[in-house]
Amino acid sequence: MINVIIIFIGILMAISAIFAVESKKIIDSFIALSLMSLLSVFLFVIMKAPDVAITEASVGAGLTTAVLVLALRKIGGDKE
């Protein structure tokens, strides 16, 4: 049961990382990166590492997305 959940979440993480690299618009890439961080937090919880999960949640969901979106707004959006 646990192995099935780990393989499912791992496949979704790999697809999300490939989408974050290959996306056309920058904001879609940020959304896929945040989704990969969320799946990573869930995988840490499954593997019984709560302290790593708290650190990954505060860095991946809050800090990284805030810094990236504010920097994208400051340079004036994504132009093709």
Add this chain to the structure above:
Amino acid sequence: MNVLNYIYFILVGFGVLFSFLRMLLGPTSADRLAALDTLNVVLTGTIVFLALVFKNGLYLDIALVYGLLSFVETVLIARYLEGKK
């Protein structure tokens, strides 16, 4: 694990799969953001359910921290999408 946990994880797996498909092939960025918010809510509830399964109260703190930070993240990306044009 009893049979209720299997039913819960199968239903959550279908929800995560279809919401992930919407994140992959959504036409606009707003569809992808709505799918990401749905996944945030579903997986935060699943972390609370895992705190019940593992019988460990430390997992509730992860759900609390991630719930607050995912709200901030959704509001930031939505304000960027609103002020784009």
